[in-house]
Amino acid sequence: MTKWYRENAPITAVKLADELMRLKRGSVTRRHFLGVTGLGFATAVLARQPGLFNSTAFAGDLGSQMSIATWPNYHDPATFEAFTAATGVAVEVNVFGSNEEMLAKLQAGGTGWDLFVPTNYTISTYAKLGLIDELDMSQLPNYDPSTQNARFTHEGMVDGKTYAVPKNWGTTGIAVNSSKIKAPVSSWKDFFEVAMTEADGRTMVHDYQLTTIGNALVSLGYSFNSIKSDELAKAEELLIRVKPHLYAINSDYQPAMRATDAWMTMCWTNDGAQLNRDMPEIAYVLGKDGGEIWTDFYAIPKSAANKPAGYALLNYLMAPENAVKEHIANGAPTTDSRVLKLLPEEVTSNKIVYPDEASLTPLEFGAAVTLTDPGRAELMARFKAA
Amino acid sequence: MTAALVAPAAAWLVVFLVLPFVAMLVFAFGERAPEGGYQPAFTFAQFANLPTRATAFWNTLMLAPAGALLCLLVAYPTAYYLAVKANPRFRLILVSLVVVPFWTSLLVRTYAWMYILGSRGIPNLLSMIGIEDVRLLNTPGAVLLGIVYGYLPLMIMPIYVSLEKLDRRLLEASADLGAKPASTFFGVTLPLSLPGVMTGVALVTILLLGEYLIPQLLGGGKVFFIGNALVDLFLQSRNWPFGSAIAVTLVAVVVVVLMVAMRIAWKVAGTRQVDLV
Numbered sequence: 320m321t322k323w324y325r326e327n328a329p330i331t332a333v334k335l336a337d338e339l340m341r342l343k344r345g346s347v348t349r350r351h352f353l354g355v356t357g358l359g360f361a362t363a364v365l366a367r368q369p370g371l372f373n374s375t376a377f378a379g380d381l382g383s384q385m386s387i388a389t390w391p392n393y394h395d396p397a398t399f400e401a402f403t404a405a406t407g408v409a410v411e412v413n414v415f416g417s418n419e420e421m422l423a424k425l426q427a428g429g430t431g432w433d434l435f436v437p438t439n440y441t442i443s444t445y446a447k448l449g450l451i452d453e454l455d456m457s458q459l460p461n462y463d464p465s466t467q468n469a470r471f472t473h474e475g476m477v478d479g480k481t482y483a484v485p486k487n488w489g490t491t492g493i494a495v496n497s498s499k500i501k502a503p504v505s506s507w508k509d510f511f512e513v514a515m516t517e518a519d520g521r522t523m524v525h526d527y528q529l530t531t532i533g534n535a536l537v538s539l540g541y542s543f544n545s546i547k548s549d550e551l552a553k554a555e556e557l558l559i560r561v562k563p564h565l566y567a568i569n570s571d572y573q574p575a576m577r578a579t580d581a582w583m584t585m586c587w588t589n590d591g592a593q594l595n596r597d598m599p600e601i602a603y604v605l606g607k608d609g610g611e612i613w614t615d616f617y618a619i620p621k622s623a624a625n626k627p628a629g630y631a632l633l634n635y636l637m638a639p640e641n642a643v644k645e646h647i648a649n650g651a652p653t654t655d656s657r658v659l660k661l662l663p664e665e666v667t668s669n670k671i672v673y674p675d676e677a678s679l680t681p682l683e684f685g686a687a688v689t690l691t692d693p694g695r696a697e698l699m700a701r702f703k704a705a
Numbered sequence: 706m707t708a709a710l711v712a713p714a715a716a717w718l719v720v721f722l723v724l725p726f727v728a729m730l731v732f733a734f735g736e737r738a739p740e741g742g743y744q745p746a747f748t749f750a751q752f753a754n755l756p757t758r759a760t761a762f763w764n765t766l767m768l769a770p771a772g773a774l775l776c777l778l779v780a781y782p783t784a785y786y787l788a789v790k791a792n793p794r795f796r797l798i799l800v801s802l803v804v805v806p807f808w809t810s811l812l813v814r815t816y817a818w819m820y821i822l823g824s825r826g827i828p829n830l831l832s833m834i835g836i837e838d839v840r841l842l843n844t845p846g847a848v849l850l851g852i853v854y855g856y857l858p859l860m861i862m863p864i865y866v867s868l869e870k871l872d873r874r875l876l877e878a879s880a881d882l883g884a885k886p887a888s889t890f891f892g893v894t895l896p897l898s899l900p901g902v903m904t905g906v907a908l909v910t911i912l913l914l915g916e917y918l919i920p921q922l923l924g925g926g927k928v929f930f931i932g933n934a935l936v937d938l939f940l941q942s943r944n945w946p947f948g949s950a951i952a953v954t955l956v957a958v959v960v961v962v963l964m965v966a967m968r969i970a971w972k973v974a975g976t977r978q979v980d981l982v
Contacts, residue, residue, distance in 0.1 A: 423742070562927070693944065703937075
């Protein structure tokens with residue numbers, strides 16, 4: 320699995336830039352970097368001269384400017400340029416480090432976003448707080464529920480209404496350097512045991528309560544989403560026992576894994592695929608005892624300044640021929656069978672990105688209450704302070 | 706006339722210091738909304754909850770003065786060299802060199818240290834001469850190194866300034882009266898530079914009380930400081946009232962530290978003016 324995308328294409332300036340972004344991404348993981356630095360509002364205006372590309376077909380209805388809030392390195396910049404060329408609407412891209420930060424900004428108001436990319440467990444909260452509207456599906460003809468994998472779409476529904484449509488999905492698994500660790504690691508139970516033995520001083524867990532506490536719960540046979548105090552107490556006992564053996568509590572694990580300072584870490588799909596692509600000895604495994612599966616969605620804020628443009632871009636992104644470029648650029652798996660058909664064989668045969676259905680069965684979606692539960696937040700604080 | 710001159714600064718302070726602080730105070734007595742954030746209330750629950758972050762406060766209160774003293778040990782000889790020993794022709798260049806790193810963000814420089822201390826950095830060089838398996842990154846030593854590196858210029862500059870305006874005739878007088886260089890240093894130079902030392906120590910201590918980046922990046926996030934607790938409360942669990950209560954408490958701690966530092970400075974500096982803040 321080396322250089323699995325666009326093998327035959329000669330490199331263009333845009334692709335070179337894309338490669339540089341990839342390189343950059345390899346050393347500093349997106350969400351964590353922004354989260355820890357608070358640089359969440361770093362803004363890039365991709366197309367500053369909308370007038371140059373004004374097309375008569377849409378210009379009157381859509382305005383000349385719109386804004387999207389998303390994760391760093393999550394899109395193909397060419398997608399937005401093509402959208403601007405087609406519609407005359409310039410797309411301003413705001414990148415964020417965490418769902419919490421996005422939520423806080425939207426709650427404070429005045430964001431000006433016309434489209435944004437929340438993760439599954441926040442959708443119901445956004446809906447409850449009245450920050451997003453039910454989507455008007457008549458404006459999204461390119462979205463076809465029948466080609467979507469229902470596993471990933473239902474998190475975007477609240478009370479049977481569609482508030483968000485999926486962008487891509489992923490998992491939270493274990494990246495393990497097989498040239499350093501000989502013990503088999505195939506479950507979260509193994510993860511925590513090996514962390515205290517063979518990988519002593521070489522293991523990383525996320526600086527994120529959802530996954531760190533969730534996976535500790537799973538290793539003990541409980542639900543990833545448990546908020547029961549007795550189960551959380553056992554997870555806390557485990558985490559505090561493991562802590563002296565950890566290399567770091569940090570969601571920016573790629574640099575340490577690449578330098579082989581760390582040999583094993585909790586890991587998200589995209590990072591797992593990138594690590595494995597560049598260092599084949601780093602395997603990415605899903606816990607056979609469970610763990611997390613997630614979907615990032617597109618939703619339109621109630622406060623959007625330019626809803627027509629928000630819908631237009633969303634509809635544009637839902638077209639398989641556009642979505643396929645996005646998936647090739649960011650590497651995360653698609654929820655849409657039409658896109659799946661268009662993706663190159665090297666991408667779809669990658670078991671890290673597209674694991675067997677059976678291995679997904681024990682995984683759970685993070686729940687809204689898991690993220691907001693004060694008990695888990697306090698547990699995490701005690702774990703980090705221990 | 707005076708009022709007109711003061712107005713811009715006063716307006717600035719009101720808008721960017723007083724109002725945010727009042728907002729923080731209001732939040733600190735409120736409650737966390739069920740989905741996170743803030744909802745109005747009047748409760749002392751957030752302050753009652755402070756003991757749950759006692760470890761973080763303790764770690765911070767230990768780290769800040771320790772880091773500042775370590776900085777002082779490195780900074781004093783440097784400042785002394787710059788102010789007293791260095792060739793006056795090159796002094797300006799040398800002083801500029803101390804300040805130049807500030808042109809790059811501390812974040813970027815700290816990331817650079819991650820690579821220097823990581824196993825492809827210094828440990829890799831050491832392994833070439835046969836010293837294997839040295840671990841530097843994510844150790845307490847790495848955190849101290851990062852702190853000294855990051856805050857050194859802030860310590861050097863005030864000490865440099867107070868040493869530079871030192872009246873050389875006092876040193877000559879001391880020597881004329883038979884004092885050895887060492888006793889001149891401890892009897893004349895050091896006491897006269899104390900205002901600068903106290904300024905540097907207070908400055909670095911206060912900034913260290915809010916530090917979270919260096920422990921996070923060079924310490925592997927395994928040591929929890931009050932800055933880290935605040936980041937988690939605002940950016941992860943979205944518990945703004947509790948975060949505000951901690952922030953208010955931290956401000957109170959900073960004020961106390963400042964007052965104690967000033968008192969000590971007054972005492973050691975005798976009746977002389979202390980330009981601390």
